[in-house]
Amino acid sequence: MADPLLKVSGLEVHFPIRSPFLRQRVGTVRAVDGVDLEVGRGETLALVGESGCGKTTTGKAILRLIDPTGGSIRFGGEEIAQHGASRLAPFRRRMQIVFQDPYASLNPRMTVGGILAAPYEIHRIGTPADRPARVAELLRTVGLPSEAARRYPHEFSGGQRQRIGIARALALEPELIIGDEPVSALDVSIQAQVINLMKRLQAERGLAYIMISHNLAVVSHVADRVAVMYLGRVVETAPRETLFFDARHPYTQALLSAVPEPVPGRRRARQVLQGDVPSPAKPPKGCHFHPRCPIAQPRCAEEVPLPRVVAPGHAVACHLAAP
């Protein structure tokens, strides 16, 4: 991609495991273990995978809410992986996050107006006098009445709270929003409302999104490109349609085949994976997926497969995937 908004290379987030007694380091959790990603302006990259695959940690490391232990994060052409707090400040305005749980991510003791004015106060934007107008404009943008500013988060439903979370993320007019399972906690009829809202805002404002989600059907409605993670690594990256209809990595194929279809009697041939995802503290040698892989060869237990480009924009980290 020429001049991507965000380019992440070899990103690592390793957490030490310390013994409870002498605080010695006794091991390492490789939550994110060499991740490469690119996001273009105005595009949506979906980051998918199951619990513990490192997708949320990757998102938080990109936002520098967690410090990466290695690798590079270039945002708008500037390397920010090692920036300290003061040099990060301007980037904090340009990248925002929407959290999964709309009940836990809004301060229950602040009014919605206070929550939405906070970003302007922190970044010293405008004057206290013009804040109510800015807040009203944000509420209008996400489809809430301006009276909502005087009320508290508990007075709203889950879907409305997620709209407030989105309004807060929009306040500083960011270029990139990371949505960490933004619709997972919502009922399906409300989920559709929030997905449509996020797509409309993207079209109006040219926002780039990283959508972190375990829900592949939701992802198929919002993503331009998809990266699939397994145990800290990206195993496959492809444009949306290619990923859903021509996946090459055996893990991606198994993941897709497990998605239940809302059509009785028309289920895909299912490939049920055996066993559980191994612990990221003790990942298998070689390809992380090999102990559960239906086509693994001896080589897979020894050598880490590197991402191989099989078509423009389509990379697969598998020794055996068809080219």
Place this chain on the structure above:
Amino acid sequence: MSAAASLPDETGAAAAEAPLLSVRDLTLHIPVPPHVLRAVDGVSFDLRRGETLGLVGESGSGKTLTALMLMRLLEPPLAALPRGEVRLDGADLMTLDEKRMSALRGRTISMVFQEPMTSLNPVMTVGRQIAEPLVRHLGLSSREAAARAEEMLRLVHIPDPARVARAYPHLLSGGMRQRAMIAIALACRPAVLVADEPTTALDVTVQAQILELLAELQREMGSAILLITHDLAVIAETAHRVAVMYAGRIVEEAPVAALFAAPRHPYTRGLLASIPKIERVPAPTLPEIPGMVPGAGDRPRGCAFMPRCARAVSGCAAEPPPLAETDRGHRVACWNPAHG
């Protein structure tokens, strides 16, 4: 193996048989002065031997409370409030004393909960938790029960069952815990299994394993399953019949194929349309149901869906529509239902 192949013929022997579990007018009105929360409002359905009935609805629709009522698991002060009739094998569960109810619970009717971590006992080994109902209900000796517990763990495809039987729940993964809970629930081969969101907390590949397992055990034991979920895709794959709940009532009930092919209630239609599906060319926007579910304290006097309904007519505000049969086995509670 495909789910379709495992579905019994809806018009076959199962349908002709008398229902195993019969629920009539189940109601839970909770007085919270000055309001009355109509959490569950006259729910009726039948469950036949070997059949899976999906009970589907969004948060607050009353589906979990319905399950807790028929298991008689509501805690005081709510325990005194349920009204209606729940017939299982001739007995009315609503009027049984607690002693007779506990003799049935875990033996004739048992339940699998959503969150396996909070519903397993953290200080008791997995093996003892499976053995407990076997000793209590079937009078097995503790040694026999321990052997059967291991057998159950093998049946739910837990590798190394002897080791897992001696383990405590926190050592197991989410999928393994859910398997262990299914092993406990099915230990006494109950006639009815109530499964409340049994796969919601699990990853999709593990969900596929658990749904496969439930279908397999059902074929083997012939249990009837009441599957409670918010996920219509799970229903499409596992259930024979579906009842859709909205605001404390069943609004539509039909064989699974009929409900998905020709939904008649505007809420069911909206719900089905709003599920994202994996398609080559997705629609630019997902169909939405406008507005939100009314709270249990401020439901409209007539049809609770009316404020969000595009098909609403003048009569809808006056009185809630009764659940009436439109085609064989297809019931709809709507004053202006859509045509298939």
